[in-house]
Amino acid sequence: MLGIILALALLALYVAAIIAIIRVPFRAFGVLVAGMAFHNFILMVLLRLDTPAVMVRVIQLWKEGILLLLAAMVAERAWRASRSGKLPQLSPIDWVAGAFTLLLLVYLVMPARILHGEAGLARRLVEFRQLFQIPLLYLYGRVFWPARREDLTWAFRLILGAAGVVGLFGIVELFFVPTTTWLSWGVTQLSDWLHYAYNGPQHIPDYFFQTTSNGLLLRRMVSTYVSPLGIAYTGLLIVPLAVTLYDARRSGLKPWFRGAALALLIAAILLSVTRLAVGLLAVEMVLLLLLLRRRWLWIGVPVVAVLALTVLFEYVHFGPLLTIDLKPVGNRPAVVTVVGGSASDPSVRGHVATLKTDIVYAIKHPLGTGLGSSIHQFGTSGGRGESAIFDVFDDAGVVTGLLYLALYALALYCGFRAWQAVREDPMASAIPLVACVGGLVLAPLALTSEVNGDFSVTFLFWWAAGYSVTPWVQRVARPAGNTLSSLRAAQA
Numbered sequence: 001m002l003g004i005i006l007a008l009a010l011l012a013l014y015v016a017a018i019i020a021i022i023r024v025p026f027r028a029f030g031v032l033v034a035g036m037a038f039h040n041f042i043l044m045v046l047l048r049l050d051t052p053a054v055m056v057r058v059i060q061l062w063k064e065g066i067l068l069l070l071a072a073m074v075a076e077r078a079w080r081a082s083r084s085g086k087l088p089q090l091s092p093i094d095w096v097a098g099a100f101t102l103l104l105l106v107y108l109v110m111p112a113r114i115l116h117g118e119a120g121l122a123r124r125l126v127e128f129r130q131l132f133q134i135p136l137l138y139l140y141g142r143v144f145w146p147a148r149r150e151d152l153t154w155a156f157r158l159i160l161g162a163a164g165v166v167g168l169f170g171i172v173e174l175f176f177v178p179t180t181t182w183l184s185w186g187v188t189q190l191s192d193w194l195h196y197a198y199n200g201p202q203h204i205p206d207y208f209f210q211t212t213s214n215g216l217l218l219r220r221m222v223s224t225y226v227s228p229l230g231i232a233y234t235g236l237l238i239v240p241l242a243v244t245l246y247d248a249r250r251s252g253l254k255p256w257f258r259g260a261a262l263a264l265l266i267a268a269i270l271l272s273v274t275r276l277a278v279g280l281l282a283v284e285m286v287l288l289l290l291l292l293r294r295r296w297l298w299i300g301v302p303v304v305a306v307l308a309l310t311v312l313f314e315y316v317h318f319g320p321l322l323t324i325d326l327k328p329v330g331n332r333p334a335v336v337t338v339v340g341g342s343a344s345d346p347s348v349r350g351h352v353a354t355l356k357t358d359i360v361y362a363i364k365h366p367l368g369t370g371l372g373s374s375i376h377q378f379g380t381s382g383g384r385g386e387s388a389i390f391d392v393f394d395d396a397g398v399v400t401g402l403l404y405l406a407l408y409a410l411a412l413y414c415g416f417r418a419w420q421a422v423r424e425d426p427m428a429s430a431i432p433l434v435a436c437v438g439g440l441v442l443a444p445l446a447l448t449s450e451v452n453g454d455f456s457v458t459f460l461f462w463w464a465a466g467y468s469v470t471p472w473v474q475r476v477a478r479p480a481g482n483t484l485s486s487l488r489a490a491q492a
Helices: 001-021 025-047 055-062 063-085 090-107 119-144 149-176 178-186 187-193 228-245 255-271 275-290 295-315 346-364 388-422 426-448 457-474 485-491
Strands: 209-211 217-219
Touching: 001 025, 001 063, 001 217, 025 055, 025 149, 025 178, 025 187, 025 228, 025 457, 055 063, 055 119, 063 119, 090 388, 119 388, 119 457, 149 228, 149 255, 149 388, 149 426, 178 187, 178 209, 178 457, 209 388, 228 275, 228 426, 228 457, 255 275, 255 295, 275 295, 275 426, 295 426, 346 388, 346 426, 426 457
Parallel strands: none
Antiparallel strands: 209 217
16 A cells, blocks of 8 residues: 555656646756656665556656657657748757667667577667667757756756755665665565566675675665666766856855755765776866866865775775675774775676677677667676677677767767857856766766666766757857847757
8 A cells, every 4th residue: 555655646746747847848857867866766665565566667667758758749849840841950960860760770670580689579679778768868958948047947956956865865875774674675676677687695786785805795875776886877977067056156056955966976976886987086077177167176176086096995994894694794804805906806807808798799790680689687698788889889780889989979079069159157058068078987987888778877968968969050149138048049
């Protein structure tokens, strides 16, 4: 009964969100990014409460419902534009996105046996769903713009608020909640529901921990994402937005809210103990200092750098330690180190070996072996599937992979040009900076990890990429007192 009540309450909240999106479609940007921060945790709780499977499935499909609603709105606008003869002018990145989409559709309908692939329909649909959302979110960012400055504030409040909650809850669960509590919350049920199998203690996901040289387990923050990777990857994209708005005077956001959100966001990325992401956070802050040249960043950048080094080399000395039975370690060993952290790190060697395998596989199969070949959910992938970039090459061929790289590179370029066009206005320039700086630091992660499977990353980065194209193309001036109306007029 509790599960049904919670599901009904969530559906009521969803209806309110749909109404807000119908009124201002741009608000879907904030709803999608913020909603994904709590998606896994909510599913876990519903499953633990024995909520009827059909209701869990309906709640799980909330994001697809919003994407379909936006698709209908795009179709309606395209129909009106064609009737009036006012079809928009396409930019080079639009053509690349269109070609990428067309090839994805070809590979979806192409029988797997033609490419000597073994992926079944379920795995093909899973990968198509992941990759198709890239041009789809780009399209939404291209089409749906804020009608007023308040719409930006509305979306930013959701995104930064969610980031703050993730950080705050993550600190509590990491240091004050026993890890075994996650079992009672239903984390293994969530894994089963999502068709993942883990080999951690009591089948808890392996990524909850780092292994130490003593055989002990060092806990990492997982928070409401129920994953340190979701925290780290999405957090790196939100940092440019949070930094840009930190001292923005006309943002409509309270100073304490902006400061708390930024602090908790950085803490969450650090305590996810995702080593590459922690290092990239320091790099990202330096890039933001060079671009924004804010006075407070001259202090903030060294502070973040010191915190990053502390986490990378000292977290093992103060982070929660557990035995293999998930019991807290009362007396911390005098000498304890994390397994890895050098060229001999099993994790590093594993990533490098898998990357080499992906490269060799792409050379051997220039046409790919079909969508779904790198998907882990419904079977093995032959040791491949660790790289978001080479997943595209390996499964959909070299041409599709090159289009993906071109689309990504153009997204970075358009983000930078859009930021240059509106750099004096923090509200207007925040999202282009996500596409430019956020996308730049995300690139090394895309080379070594399957970031396309993290929908919060897709929703945030690719919407920002589409959003950034119009100001780059139109070179829109922003008259005083006119806020974003000129941008919206140009987009229309």
